[in-house]
Amino acid sequence: MVAKKQYTKEFKLDAVSLVLDQSYTVAEAACNLEINANMLRRWIKEYQTDNDGQAFRGNGKLTPEQEEIRRLKLENKQLKMEKQILKEAAVFFAKETK
CATH class of the missing domain: 1.20.5 (Single alpha-helices involved in coiled-coils or other helix-helix interfaces)
Structure with a gap:
């Protein structure tokens, strides 16, 4: 069984920033970061629906x-x-x- 890869909050925010702030398409950003495009879309959705600035809070x-x-x-x-x-x-x- 393959262990699920975990990404840091900073990595997720940078990935979202590529799409929202730097005009990359989701596919381009996902390809460049070697992640799944659907996962990036999910991160973008989480970031955009976050109202209190706590997107990708994690455990710490x-x-x-x-x-x-x-x-x-x-x-x-x-x-x-x-x-x-x-x-x-x-x-x-x-x-x-x-």
Whole structure:
């Protein structure tokens, strides 16, 4: 019987990032990482449905450095969304004043 291979949280997050942030297709990313495409799709789904930033928690707790990185990534994501909203508002109001 073959032992089930386990992947770290960082590996999973990097794999998901290839697809969501770097515009790789699921098939390309899976092939490059030598993992099954369906598994990568499952990781992406888990990441996207995660509301509290605890996707791929595993059995252990995060180290202080990992927790800080997670917090900064969430903050970065929030700031990017706010920036996009402000850009769209500026375009909207620029059209209104003409």
